Amino acid sequence: MTKKKILSIIAVVILIAVLGYEQFLDNQKEDFIIEEGKKPKAATNQYFLPTSTTNQVVHHQHYSLSYSEKHEQAEWVAYELKASDLSRNNFKRPYFEIDNAVKTKAAHWRNYKNSGYDRGHLCPAGDRKFTKTAHDETFLTSNISPQKHAFNAGIWNRLEQKVRYWARKNDGVFVITGGVLENNLQTIGSENVAVPKKFYKVILDKTSSKIKMIAFLVPHKDSKLPLYKFVVSVNKIEALTGIDFFKELEDDLEERLESSSSYKNWSF
């Protein structure tokens, strides 16, 4: 074997090792602080982000949230769901981590242990399966709320699957979701994580020429009723939460869309 051949083999081996190590580092990445120059997807959709009643908006690469320190959870989580985001990857569920981007300190997952409540994702892991990084990014405690298992695995799961159906059908929707955070809610854990009595989801479809909107308000208990029974106007969610959705829309259009509780433009 010539020296030249040996050197080229060594070069290839080194290249493979370097690439493998970079992949390893990416998989091992423990925090989700946004890297310089890597603008999060969600922030590019700033136009559709709701107002924050808590003045603490946090952007991650694949979703944004507004954290309520008082309730130790997000008042809303917002993200775009494209048809191309849906994948059949099956990543292993990692441990939940404290979201270091939340300045007031996000709650620890131990608050949920033996509480009788699920760590219910707000941005579902099932919506962020296009890469392991995107999937694992949903396992931050700023992205969960205490949910009864029957609710989470029941009607809420049905609603999340319906959103995926709409994302596939309409090729992209914008989703905002959270618990209705009120005063004097029951709490769990040493950090007093509030247990919402209702959860909401607001969905915007901007993919067709005709922009459309739909909102759901679901009591925190399982139900066998069809999902359309829980449709409400966006105005109703705003009145309950104090959050202003889509305020950048032209006023007349915003009022027309947000006052409607019709679901005739959405297929179930």
Added chain:
DNA sequence: CTGGTCAAC
């Protein structure tokens, strides 16, 4: 899919 607990390392 949505999750949980437990034992073993």
Added chain:
DNA sequence: GTTGACCAG
């Protein structure tokens, strides 16, 4: 603290 097996809706 982590991992994998097993369970529930």
